[in-house]
Amino acid sequence: IASDGLVFVQFGHIIAKHCLDTRCSTELLCATEQTHTISSQLDMVARVKAVTAESKSSSELLVSNAQNLVQAVLHVLKAAEAACIKGLQQPPPDPEEEAAAAFCLQWRRNLLWHRAKESLNSERDELGLRKTQTRAEPTLMTMVQKQSPQTKNKPQ
Secondary structure: OHHHHHHHHHHHHHHHHHEOOHHHHHHHHHHHHHHHHHHHHHHHHHHHHHHOOOOHHHHHHHHHHHHHHHHHHHHHHHHHHHHHHHOEOOOOOOHHHHHHHHHHHHHHHHHHHHHHHHHHHOOEOOOOOEOOOOOOOOOHHHHHHHHHHHHHOOOO
């Protein structure tokens, strides 16, 4: 889990580097630093727990740190969404940076398509106003969750 947190740190740094909006970039960098800290802390707690005797308090600490890491990763993804909406520069021909940018652009296309579809096909009330959304907008988190089973099956 801790090493997966570092993957999101790397993703956040790439997106922040190419974000056109400095405020979004700064927010994303802060979120990635927090995620990096929590990920490192979780790694240390896991190593200590592996060599010490089982105790309820150490297990609770491990679970608590894992939950904190999940929240920090969610913060990174929300900040990355904001950065993607503001716009990204074209990344240099680095495969990792191109993949991260392509992932974000795919999400942005899905989001814009979803919003256009909702505005054209949504139900309207008696005054002609659109009713509130019944389906949630696509998020980076849902895209990550859809891709995670594929990556787990790949040999390393």
